[in-house]
Amino acid sequence: MIVVDWGTSHLRAYRLNASGDIESRRAAPLGIMSVGHRAFAAVLDDFLGDWADAADGPIIMSGMIGSRQGWIEVPYVPCPAGLGELAAGVSVAPSTGKNTLFICPGLSCRDADGIPDVMRGEEVQIFGALIARRDLHSASVCLPGTHSKHALVRNDRIQGFVTHMTGEVFALMREHSILGRLMTAPQTDLDAFDEGLRRARQGSGLLHHVFSVRTRNLMGDMAAASLSDYLSGILIGHELAHSPLRPPVLVVGEPGLCALYQRALAKDGIEAELVAADLATTRGLNAVARLVGGSRT
Amino acid sequence: MIVVDWGTSHLRAYRLNASGDIESRRAAPLGIMSVGHRAFAAVLDDFLGDWADAADGPIIMSGMIGSRQGWIEVPYVPCPAGLGELAAGVSVAPSTGKNTLFICPGLSCRDADGIPDVMRGEEVQIFGALIARRDLHSASVCLPGTHSKHALVRNDRIQGFVTHMTGEVFALMREHSILGRLMTAPQTDLDAFDEGLRRARQGSGLLHHVFSVRTRNLMGDMAAASLSDYLSGILIGHELAHSPLRPPVLVVGEPGLCALYQRALAKDGIEAELVAADLATTRGLNAVARLVGGSRT
16 A cells, blocks of 8 residues: 655655554655645655556545645644544545545644644554553643643544644744844754753743843853753743643654654653654554444445 | 033933923934944034033933943943932043033843843933923833833832834834735724723734734724734733733833833823833933932132
8 A cells, every 4th residue: 555645845755564554654755835736646656666557446645735825725624523534524536547536634623712723644653552551541742842742632633723823933943033143053953952941931021032042042040052952942831831741641753853842742741652753643544544444346 | 501402312401491491402313323433422412502602511322322332331230229329320421522521320120030130311201201201200111112111110219111023013014024014094083992901911922913914804803904003902902911010101102102011001000101212211311310410629
C-alpha cells in the first residue's frame, strides 16, 4: 500500500507492507505551495513513478492537499471525531491514473469561546500515534511545529484541539525581528532554553518576555549564541503554560524539536512519550485506508 | 533653542521659542540605521543647515543616537530616576561645530524577576508629557509603538517601566506570516478591533489567539479586510491585559494609534488622555536642556 502526506512545504510517500510497516519512503520539497497551475496529478505521478506502476490498490493522502489551495477541498469533519468519521469524510481526487486516489479530510472544532480551530494532516498522525501505542485509547497528543497542535483524545475519539503559532512566531522573530539581528550562529544551550521556560511563567506576558531576548544580551546577561534557545524556551513555555496537557502525553514529530517539548513537560512532572512523525502518519493512513477500503468494496 | 529626537528610523528637529513652544519642525527618514560610516556630524549639519547657523546655544538630542549603534554610547541611568538624574547623565557628542551637542541617556530598570528593561527617547517624552500636564506629578504613561512602553511615574520620578514588542510583532505578522497573506487592503473595522480585545481576555494564550485570525476567515466568520484590525485588537489587548495601567493614564504618541489604546482602555473604565509625541518630546528636551545649561554655566 502507498500512503502520502502532502503538506504545505513537503511531499512524503511511504510504501507499506501487509502489516502496515514502512518498507521504503520518499520525500521532496514539493509542498502544495510549490505546485504551479494545480498540476497535482502530474507531480504525484512523477514523484511516485515506479511505485505507482507496481501498486494496484488505492493511494491515500492526508494534509494540505485536501485544502482550498490543494487538489480538491475536502470539507472539515467536526470534532468529536474518531477514525470512522475521518474515513467517512474521505474524498476521491480527480485523476486518470489506474490507482484510486483518496484524500483525507481535516478536522474542525470550536473552543469554549466559540472560536474555530482547524487541522489537516495532524488528525491522521494523532490516530496513528495512539495505534502505535496499542494500550492507549485516551491521551493528550502534542504535535510541535510551525503550527503546534494539542489534541485531547478520549475513547479513540478526538474531542477537541488547540493550535499555537509557536514555530511560525519563532521563525518570524529569528528571521525578521530586531531580536534575530542580535543572534549569532546559535549553539545549543539548554540552560538558556530552561531560562526561557522560567521566563514564560513570570508576569507581564509574551510581548514583554520576548523583549528580554534583547535586553539580557544588551546588559551582558546572556551571550548572543544563546539567545535563540532562550527565545525558543519563552515561546514553548508560553504554549505549554496556556494549554496544559494531562498524562498520558504523546509528543509526535521531529525528534530534536520533540525533545525540547519533552524537557519542558518534564519540568511539570509529565513524562511525555515520543512517537516519530513517520510512524504516526503511516499507522494513521493505513488505518483510514482499511476503513475506506472496507466500506467501499 | 534646537532640540532633536534621533531614533532608529527617523530624525526630527524642533526650533523652540523662549517659552519652549514649537516654532518650526523638520523630520526626515534619516534614522541612525540609515547613517553610514557613523557620519552623524555631517548628517546633522546638513539637516539643520540654517537653523544651526542661526543658533548660538547648545543642541540637545535624545533617542537611539545615544545607543551603542549611535554617535556615542551614553550609559543608561537606572530607575527610579527624575529629570535631575537624566540631566546629570547627559554626554557631549564629539563635534567641531560651534554648537555644543548634548545627548540624553536612556533609562534602565529590572522587573520583579530581575530581568532588565531599557528605553531611549521615551524617558524624555514621559517627563515632557507630565510637564505638558502641569497638575500631574504621578501617572501611568503608555507610549504605543514598535516597542510599546508602560511607565509608572510617582512624584516626578520614573519608578520603572515595561516594554512590549506589540508594534513589531504586528508588523511581522502582517508582512511575513501566513496571516498577512490572508489580509486584503484593510478597512478600518473597529468592531473587529473590539473582538480582538475580547479574544485577548479569553483562554489559551497569545500564540493560540493569533491563529484565530486565520481560522475565523477560513470558516467565514470574518472578512479578509477586517483581519488586520482584529489582529491589532488581539495584540493591544494582550499588552494591556498583562501590564495594567492605573489612572491617571497618559497616552503619548501618534494620534491614530493612541486612539486605539484609548478605546481599549475605555473598555476597562480608564479615560486616558492623549499627549502628542512632538509636544512630549519638546517639553521634555527643553526641561533637560535647562537643567544641563543651569549646571554647566
